[in-house]
Amino acid sequence: MKKLTLGQAAAGLACGELSSVQLTAAALAHIADEQGEGVRAFTRVYAPWAQRQALAADRRRAEGNPLSALDGVPVSVKDLFDVAGEATAAGSRVLAAAPVAAKHAAVVERLLQAGAVVIGKTNMTEFAYSGLGINPHYGTPANPWDRAVRRIPGGSSSGAAVAVAEGMCFGSIGSDTGGSVRIPAAFCGLTGFKPTARRISDGGLLPLSPSLDSIGVIAHDVAGCIVLDTAIAERPLQPQLKNLSQARFAVPQTLVLDDLDEEVAAAFHLSLQRLVEAGAQIEHIPCAEFAELAAINAAGGFTALESWRWHHALIAEHAEEYDPRVLSRIRRGQPLGEGDLQQLRQLRAEWQRRVTAAVQMFDALLMPTVPLVAPTIAGLEADEDAYFSINGAALRNPSVINFLDGCALSLPCQRPGGAPVGLMLAGLPMHDEALLGWALAIERCLAGA
Numbered sequence: 001m002k003k004l005t006l007g008q009a010a011a012g013l014a015c016g017e018l019s020s021v022q023l024t025a026a027a028l029a030h031i032a033d034e035q036g037e038g039v040r041a042f043t044r045v046y047a048p049w050a051q052r053q054a055l056a057a058d059r060r061r062a063e064g065n066p067l068s069a070l071d072g073v074p075v076s077v078k079d080l081f082d083v084a085g086e087a088t089a090a091g092s093r094v095l096a097a098a099p100v101a102a103k104h105a106a107v108v109e110r111l112l113q114a115g116a117v118v119i120g121k122t123n124m125t126e127f128a129y130s131g132l133g134i135n136p137h138y139g140t141p142a143n144p145w146d147r148a149v150r151r152i153p154g155g156s157s158s159g160a161a162v163a164v165a166e167g168m169c170f171g172s173i174g175s176d177t178g179g180s181v182r183i184p185a186a187f188c189g190l191t192g193f194k195p196t197a198r199r200i201s202d203g204g205l206l207p208l209s210p211s212l213d214s215i216g217v218i219a220h221d222v223a224g225c226i227v228l229d230t231a232i233a234e235r236p237l238q239p240q241l242k243n244l245s246q247a248r249f250a251v252p253q254t255l256v257l258d259d260l261d262e263e264v265a266a267a268f269h270l271s272l273q274r275l276v277e278a279g280a281q282i283e284h285i286p287c288a289e290f291a292e293l294a295a296i297n298a299a300g301g302f303t304a305l306e307s308w309r310w311h312h313a314l315i316a317e318h319a320e321e322y323d324p325r326v327l328s329r330i331r332r333g334q335p336l337g338e339g340d341l342q343q344l345r346q347l348r349a350e351w352q353r354r355v356t357a358a359v360q361m362f363d364a365l366l367m368p369t370v371p372l373v374a375p376t377i378a379g380l381e382a383d384e385d386a387y388f389s390i391n392g393a394a395l396r397n398p399s400v401i402n403f404l405d406g407c408a409l410s411l412p413c414q415r416p417g418g419a420p421v422g423l424m425l426a427g428l429p430m431h432d433e434a435l436l437g438w439a440l441a442i443e444r445c446l447a448g449a
Contacts (some may be wrong), residue, residue, distance in 0.1 A: 186422025419424025
């Protein structure tokens with residue numbers, strides 16, 4: 001069976017040309033393929049359970065009672081969402097003996113209520129604390145691009161992106177604290193949507209930083225992301241295709257355009273050119289506030305402070321079992337206390353106020369998702385300085401939107417035959433519906449439609 005988008009799979013199910021049993025069997029075969037990345041993309045595969053879910057979905061459709069457009073479509077969830085009856089590992093070995101989850105995470109429950117076939121849990125950076133996707137415990141799934149060289153998938157939702165790209169599922173649910181959905185989507189040539197955090201329940205999510213964590217989705221296209229978001233959100237959206245001739249977009253000039261790879265710069269500027277040709281108005285604005293984030297987060301920020309609070313007892317007993325590169329980042333939060341947290345909250349609120357004032361008249365901000373194309377796994381595993389340098393570069397642009405508490409989406413914008421490059425469009429908090437409407441229009445424009 002050829003690789004399908006989520007929308008194509010759902011349409012095939014709706015018209016009876018495909019069955020959930022067929023789709024699930026094909027997805028499981030891709031996962032089990034010894035020549036593929038399934039063994040590294042997934043930490044758990046729910047083959048018997050997925051087959052039972054698929055049979056139930058086909059029965060509902062035969063009776064004319066599908067639960068949603070997603071009914072019978074195989075999807076995956078990141079390894080930090082609770083699934084009842086098993087311990088949640090979060091890409092680590094540290095929690096192997098932890099108590100099993102008493103119930104499903106909220107998003108897993110909502111997927112099941114929509115009839116989605118939950119096919120397995122995807123690999124990730126340990127405890128979601130890196131934008132690269134490298135995992136020394138379960139292995140690192142290789143990017144689908146330039147597979148022979150084995151490049152990073154991006155993180156922390158690494159397996160989520162590789163699973164979608166390789167046909168192991170049609171959509172993935174991940175988390176995004178500083179870009180962990182958008183970065184792997186950009187590196188792997190996919191679409192990744194980070195909604196406003198409060199729109200999706202985080203019940204049953206193993207946290208990294210509650211102040212910044214959000215739950216997002218990865219699919220081949222915007223339509224697939226909308227279907228997934230509809231399934232997991234408490235209040236579904238109804239995005240409408242926008243008219244680019246009415247668009248007013250802003251391109252920030254501070255920070256987010258620094259040190260772009262030649263390939264990223266070329267793809268980004270070509271994308272802007274196409275949007276202008278389609279009638280969009282694009283303005284270049286300073287956004288000098290972006291330069292303040294390095295100083296605000298100099299001591300580690302919310303992520304270090306809040307992850308240390310969650311992990312310090314585990315680290316006291318199991319430090320040697322952590323990925324050392326993750327452990328070192330968590331430990332940055334050790335000297336930070338309640339006063340630091342309150343100061344961070346005050347600085348963030350003031351920063352958000354000033355950024356909102358500067359950008360609220362625009363329909364979206366446009367920037368490269370990440371400033372570079374995916375480097376090799378081996379190169380970063382062998383060089384700690386390169387690891388931390390590339391990690392900082394990958395997180396730089398997406399993390400601005402998490403600090404803003406905004407919504408954002410990464411769209412593939414690479415030139416034909418080129419390395420995957422992501423174009424990020426971002427909006428203010430709770431502007432998700434309008435942003436997705438603009439994303440549909442930009443996607444069509446970049447595809448030449």
